[in-house]
Amino acid sequence: MSTAADEHVEHEHHHGYHHDKDALIKRLHRIEGQVRGIERMVSTDRYCIDILTQISAVSTALDSLAFQILDEHVKHCVAGALTSGDEADAKEKTEELLAAVHRFAKTR
Numbered sequence: 001m002s003t004a005a006d007e008h009v010e011h012e013h014h015h016g017y018h019h020d021k022d023a024l025i026k027r028l029h030r031i032e033g034q035v036r037g038i039e040r041m042v043s044t045d046r047y048c049i050d051i052l053t054q055i056s057a058v059s060t061a062l063d064s065l066a067f068q069i070l071d072e073h074v075k076h077c078v079a080g081a082l083t084s085g086d087e088a089d090a091k092e093k094t095e096e097l098l099a100a101v102h103r104f105a106k107t108r
Contacts, residue, residue: 017072027065034058066104073097 017024038054074097081093 015073015077017069020068020072024065024069027061031058031061031065034061070100070104073100 034054035058038051038058041051041054078093078097081089084090
């Protein structure tokens with residue numbers, strides 16, 4: 001006999017990044033450490049160029065993380081919607097993807 005909890009596990013939805021979640025969290029912790037390092041650099045009056053170099057490194061790390069999540073979103077969420085036969089879901093996921101790409105491109 002299955003319980004409601006068993007049915008929830010069977011139908012549990014995961015996002016595309018789910019299988020890499022632990023690695024993503026480790027990357028986020030490293031980025032967080034870099035940002036705290038920048039804060040310490042500012043508090044201790046470090047040279048401007050040194051601070052800017054570290055800001056650039058954080059920005060690059062965040063860009064790389066964003067591309068990885070975007071890649072997984074396309075491969076999992078968007079591809080799943082497109083192959084599901086649900087036209088409304090496919091349209092929604094396509095529009096979300098395009099909006100995300102536009103937002104991401106505006107920051108460049």
